[in-house]
Amino acid sequence: MSQRQVLQVFEQYQRARTQFVQSVAELAARPQNIETLQNAGVMSLLRPLLLDVVPTIQQTAALALGRLANYNDDLAEAVVKGDILPQLVCSLSEQNRFYKKAAAFVLRAVGKHSPQLAQAIVQCGALEMLVICLEDFDPGVKEAASWAIGYIARHNSELSQAVVDAGAVPLLVLCIQEPEIALKRIAASTLSDISKHSPELAQTVVDAGAIAHLAQMILNPDAKLKRQVLSALSQIAKHSVDLAELVVEAEIFPVVLTCLKDSDEYVKKNGATLIREIAKHTPELSQLIVNAGGVAAVIDCIGSCRGTVRLPGIMVLGYIAAHSENLSMAVIVSKGIPPLCACLIEEHEDHIKAAAAWALGQVGRHTPEHARAVAVANVLPTLLAMYMDTRGSEDLQIKTKKALKNILQKCTYLPALEPLLHDAPPNIMKHIVGQFSKVLPHDSKARRLFVTTGGLKKVQEIKAESGSLLQEYINTINNCYPEEIVRYYSPGYSEILLERLENYHPVL
Numbered sequence: 001m002s003q004r005q006v007l008q009v010f011e012q013y014q015r016a017r018t019q020f021v022q023s024v025a026e027l028a029a030r031p032q033n034i035e036t037l038q039n040a041g042v043m044s045l046l047r048p049l050l051l052d053v054v055p056t057i058q059q060t061a062a063l064a065l066g067r068l069a070n071y072n073d074d075l076a077e078a079v080v081k082g083d084i085l086p087q088l089v090c091s092l093s094e095q096n097r098f099y100k101k102a103a104a105f106v107l108r109a110v111g112k113h114s115p116q117l118a119q120a121i122v123q124c125g126a127l128e129m130l131v132i133c134l135e136d137f138d139p140g141v142k143e144a145a146s147w148a149i150g151y152i153a154r155h156n157s158e159l160s161q162a163v164v165d166a167g168a169v170p171l172l173v174l175c176i177q178e179p180e181i182a183l184k185r186i187a188a189s190t191l192s193d194i195s196k197h198s199p200e201l202a203q204t205v206v207d208a209g210a211i212a213h214l215a216q217m218i219l220n221p222d223a224k225l226k227r228q229v230l231s232a233l234s235q236i237a238k239h240s241v242d243l244a245e246l247v248v249e250a251e252i253f254p255v256v257l258t259c260l261k262d263s264d265e266y267v268k269k270n271g272a273t274l275i276r277e278i279a280k281h282t283p284e285l286s287q288l289i290v291n292a293g294g295v296a297a298v299i300d301c302i303g304s305c306r307g308t309v310r311l312p313g314i315m316v317l318g319y320i321a322a323h324s325e326n327l328s329m330a331v332i333v334s335k336g337i338p339p340l341c342a343c344l345i346e347e348h349e350d351h352i353k354a355a356a357a358w359a360l361g362q363v364g365r366h367t368p369e370h371a372r373a374v375a376v377a378n379v380l381p382t383l384l385a386m387y388m389d390t391r392g393s394e395d396l397q398i399k400t401k402k403a404l405k406n407i408l409q410k411c412t413y414l415p416a417l418e419p420l421l422h423d424a425p426p427n428i429m430k431h432i433v434g435q436f437s438k439v440l441p442h443d444s445k446a447r448r449l450f451v452t453t454g455g456l457k458k459v460q461e462i463k464a465e466s467g468s469l470l471q472e473y474i475n476t477i478n479n480c481y482p483e484e485i486v487r488y489y490s491p492g493y494s495e496i497l498l499e500r501l502e503n504y505h506p507v508l
Contacts, residue, residue: 014054021049021060028067034075037068044076050087055096062102085124097138104133104144108151108446109173115155122152122159127166134171139180148184150190157197164194164204168293175206176217185225188214192232199239206236206246215250223264230259230270238277240484244285248278253292260301265309268301272312279316283323290327295320295334302339310343311352318359325366332363332373335419341379350392354399357383361403368412375407375416383407384420384428404428407429412439414446421458429462430470437476446482456481457489 024042027033041066049061065084069076079085088103109124111118121127133145149168153160163169168190175187191210195202210232217229233252239243251272259271275294279286289295294316302313305462317336321328331337340363343356360383364374374380386392387400408431411417420432436455440447450456456477464471 014057017049017052017057018060019056021046021057021293021440025060025064025067028064028071030070033039034068034071036358038075038078040067043075043082043084043251047084047087050084050091051216055099058091059098059102062099062106062271064104066105066109068109069106070112073113073117076110076113076396079106080120085110085121085126088479089124089126089129092126092133097136097141100133100136100138100141101144104130104141105149108144108148111148112151115159118155118159121148122162126169127152127162127412131166131168131171133170135173139178139183142175142178143180143183143186146186146190150186150193152212153190154193154196156384157201160194160197160201163165164201169194169204169208169210173213176210176213176423180224181225184217185222185228188217188225188228188232192228192235195232195235196238199243202239202243204416205245207234211236211246215247215252215255218252218255218259223262223267226259226262227264227266227270230256230267230274234270234274237274241281241365243283244278244281247274248285253288253294257292257297260297260313261304263307268305269309269312270299272301272309272316276316276319277314283327286320286323286327288314289320289332295330295336298325299334299336299339302343306346308349308352310347311355313358314340314343314352314355317353318362321359322362325370328363328366329368331474332370337363337374337377337379338426341377341382344379344386345384350396353386354393354396357386357399357403361399364403365406365410368410371407371410372413372416375411376412378416380404380407380411380416381419381423384424387428388423388425401428405431408432408435414439414450418450418455421455426464426470430468430473433459433462433470433473433477438471440477440480451481451485451489456486460486460490 010101021324024037024046046061046065049057050059050065052061065079069079085107088106089485092103094101107121107130111121118477127149130145130148133141134149136145149163149172153163172187172191176186176191191214195205214229214232217225220226220229220352221360233247237247242357256271256274259358262268262271276299277287279289298313302310302317316332317340321331337360340356340360344353344360347353347356360379364371382405383400387397402426405428408417408428414436417432417435420428424432436450436459440450459474459477460469462474464474
């Protein structure tokens with residue numbers, strides 16, 4: 001047998017291996033093939049090919065494993081149990097850029113499913129190798145490594161801390177300064193995933209100088225990058241007043257308000273979320289948002305979109321209004337009440353309606369003037385109907401009840417309260433009747449109207465427990481009128497008059 005024939009055997013074997021890994025990688029890209037591949041024992045066949053002498057076979061084997069592990073946690077578990085991770089880690093340090101990208105993809109595919117699988121990646125030493133890859137010359141390797149690190153960090157604070165301890169944060173901050181947009185996106189997303197768990201982790205990101213670089217990218221034309229940048233700044237700002245102030249000091253206002261007009265819905269949503277995370281902390285930070293024109297911008301944003309994109313904007317108005325009378329008045333003056341009422345009526349999701357109800361309650365809870373501004377928008381019957389609708393979620397019922405209570409306890413605008421007398425349950429009725437008992441003793445015109453519109457008659461029909469607060473309020477109202485008028489509107493009085501008529505014998 002000649003040398004050529006001997007070598008031919010090896011070439012055939014190599015071609016067969018190449019064809020096998022390529023076919024498996026292609027098959028693994030389609031979900032319907034996964035179970036068949038798994039049952040055929042694909043994992044144990046791919047494992048030795050990770051150490052193949054031919055680089056393209058190694059890379060394609062890693063790609064196939066990544067696609068399988070990406071599919072579900074059982075297959076990701078099989079990668080861990082099959083002792084495949086240590087082989088990947090060994091190769092990460094010495095192989096070419098194509099293999100590094102494929103290996104990082106496998107690690108990401110395994111780590112994304114659960115904290116336990118992400119922990120397995122950390123324990124096998126892969127995190128340190130991924131951090132080394134963040135310094136690679138090739139931007140694609142950096143991107144793949146950053147992506148895998150983000151999938152580890154997003155699970156919980158312990159895994160995020162492991163990422164920080166491995167030294168990833170300063171390198172990720174360098175990555176967001178690179179020219180490649182895809183790398184910037186993933187690095188910003190990973191910084192967001194690290195920051196979200198605790199003030200301490202967010203502080204680590206801040207200490208690495210991330211805020212200034214993130215803030216500069218708010219106006220970047222790439223929508224996907226803007227989403228991640230706004231998310232990262234939100235995750236930093238949400239934890240404490242100090243961190244929120246650091247974000248504000250990076251001069252994000254009024255620049256961030258342009259994001260609320262963006263054509264990308266997620267940029268709008270993340271922009272509003274960032275403003276919300278700042279507004280919630282203190283009246284001073286909310287005042288800063290108002291001074292920058294933030295309230296009008298948020299109101300426009302709520303009016304221009306539908307669904308969950310509205311939610312953070314609704315909450316911004318609620319948080320700003322909650323802080324003080326003046327800030328709440330800023331929401332009223334900027335015409336913030338009509339869009340909140342619209343959200344209450346137009347939206348189908350209970351959690352969005354609940355947020356709108358909560359925000360309206362915050363606007364109306366300060367003084368009679370604030371409560372009147374909400375009441376004249378004719379929103380009280382809507383809130384009452386939602387509270388009484390048993391099909392609504394428990395959270396919606398709690399929020400609408402609290403909003404009604406907040407507004408009613410301050411509202412002295414009786415025309416808005418009167419329609420509620422006919423439908424309100426006892427726990428809401430006491431607040432309504434309580435407001436009438438405060439206003440009627442001092443307002444003769446209101447007393448007359450209360451009779452002609454049927455309010456006094458309705459009050460007489462209310463069955464209140466003797467000695468209860470509701471009964472006290474009713475007594476106060478009744479004391480505003482002559483006894484015969486109260487008697488005339490009391491239930492059963494017409495029967496008493498008819499009885500007297502029957503028993504009356506005229507003197508002829």
